[in-house]
Amino acid sequence: MQHKDINEDIRWAQINKDVLRSMENPRKAYWISVGICLALLSLAVIAEIYQYNVGLGPTNLNWPHMWGLYIATFIFWIGMSHSGTLLSAILHIIHADWRKPIYRFAEAMTTFTLMTAGLFPIIHLGRVWNMYWVLPYYSDRGIWPNFRSPLVWDAFAISTYLTSSALFLFIGMIPDLAICRDNTRGWKKKLYTVLSLGWRGDDRQWRNFRKTYLIMACFLIPLAVSVHSIVSSDFAMSIMPGWHVTTFPPYFVAGALYSGCAGIITLFILLRYFFRFEQYMTLPILEKTCKLTFAIAMVWTYLNLIEYSSVWYGHDTVAKELLIDKFTGPYSPYFWAMNILGSVLPFTLAFEKLRRHIPTMFAVSILLNVGMWLERWMIVSPTLAMSYEPFTHTVMWASWVQWFIVIGSFGWFGLLFLVFVKIFPSVSMYEVKEMIFHRRHLANKDIAAVMHRRSSDPQPSEGH
């Protein structure tokens, strides 16, 4: 059984070779996945063209159900975006070097999930051509958006997060783009030459690179927390039962980390298979990711229970009725499924045997995200179905238009991600080299001789 995070005997040249080969020669399953993603995306395109032409009516979105699957899926994708950058940044700051073979695709996941999430508020508007109204620009009539509204905060926060996480991904990739530049020909060489910005790996560049990467990691941690807190404010700052909950910001952040970690496990397993990355995406690293997911799942479960108990023991009758309705009403199958998938299923991650069984982990990671998607749906729809006015009590089931767009969003995300991992290195070559170097050399006594060559150190010849 493999216990080390990585084989410390891999030669640096071999790392370059393996990763560069992955960009040329994936398994057939990669191309099948691209085909599936295209098929899913085409469903969304058909539905959006239809919705564009006839309006929001056929979606079944109607008062009081003005928010439906679009907003639930928007929150889901925003949540998915959190683990990539946040975990990469946190693990970078605490020097957890096992992140190094997997952080690149996790950061890419962040960028592409944000690009997917950003589509939903626009699609949800129906009149997509007016989406720019949310942006703060000077109009002829001197009208500004309402800066007190969390919906405007969303626009600021998500665009800041998308910009920052895309830059974080790009900056972290520069040394690898230089490797690609040095090992490719034709249009690819031209592309990598432009993107590597003239990187040559001198000490000045490395020094500034490290500082920049660390500073950006420090920025991204509070930014990620603020983004999902702001998304939770879309609900928590209203007075609707089930939404006006004090614990919503940490609950949303925990849920975001949870679904993001599960997403990382899914993509980890897929990439390991597609690109034959068994040497880099190893079982011990998968295990560590699973343990982290389990810990976050327990935090999410705790916050979930806190929400139930605070509503149960609170004095808000309508909120309590809504909670009972979630457990027993028309949405109850989905609500129970969410609780079981979100709080019970993660206990499979506590067993070492299961954590090391890749097909099980693949299925579990997908089911965890099904649970997380249901969670977002169970936040949005039941409240609108059981609000303050009894005459508004009505259940809305989404039409095919909403479902097609939701399903298509997975195709859109998958396609962006698969194109990325084909064009850019999905394993960070220089960081894996560093990981191996640190593990192989710094624990070695021979390095002491090298260390004596520091300017401040006494030299062996000085008799110390």
Add this chain to the structure above:
Amino acid sequence: MKKYHLLGLFSNFDEAFAAISDIRHHKIPGVQLEDVTVISPIEHPEIDEVLGARPSHVPKFTLVGSLFGMSAGFLFLATAQANFAVQPQGGKPVIPLPSNIVLSYEMLILFGVLFTLTGFLLGARLLRKRKPLYSEKVSLDQVGIEMELEEKYIEPVKALFRQHQVIEIREEVVK
């Protein structure tokens, strides 16, 4: 006097650092540690101690960007709100602090990140024409020492490199 770029390629950090150590101890009078640039596939954790402290100005850019983002963001929001007085305020101040702080904070981070990136591009001297002495082997697994030297130092430095098992030496006249 003609000046040269010299690049010595070593198979590992140990040999390269040993050569740098000799330079630091003035084995070749007239050649300074400041003339040395290390080019490597990864950043050695002790590189600053081997080469001596060399500053990075990126954090200064970050500070300026963050302060600019925070203050400019707040001013932008306050100006927009003060010029849009017909918007119903619901009894709240025209320029509300709590909500503006949220957005100003986002702007702090956005401009902090953008200025940090600018500092990185300038500090690392990226987006410039690459020096011709670059070797692709550095991005693979070799460690390079690059120096800009007067002609009289070329041979002694080459000899020093050879003492430390240099794999390859390249040189070029500085234009």
